[in-house]
Amino acid sequence: MALKQMIAAGVAAALLGGCAITPEQAVADRVFLLNDRLTVIFSNGMQCRVDNISQRLSGEMTGCPVSARYDILMDRPGYFPDTITEPYADIYIIKPDGFVKRFEKPDSRNWKEVFREHDD
Secondary structure (H helix, E strand, C coil): CHHHHHHHHHHHHHHHHCCCCCCCCCCCCEEEEEECEEEECCCCCCCEEEEEEEECCCCCCCCCCCEEEEEEEECCCCCCCCCCCCCCCEEECCCCCEEEEEECCHHHCCCHHHHHHHHH
């Protein structure tokens, strides 16, 4: 019985390893804009951060294993300091192949996306 379990575990590990998302294939899943920092979580689990966003609203995500750039269009500050709530902004994460993913911050601005995630 132990041999069957070991084989099953090996097969499962091989299948999961084959499903891994490479940095080139990864896309932005979630973004956070708090404390003058942009944090992007990609579909392969990688997290990348850019500090001092108020000084650079556009640029490369340097030091990130996932090659991408960002553009932030600020609408207005949040109702509380940026350590508590996110400002009103549209954030674009752009991959080298031209794929663009847009995020509206705070998340409450994007009700269609929130409801679509929970419809499954």
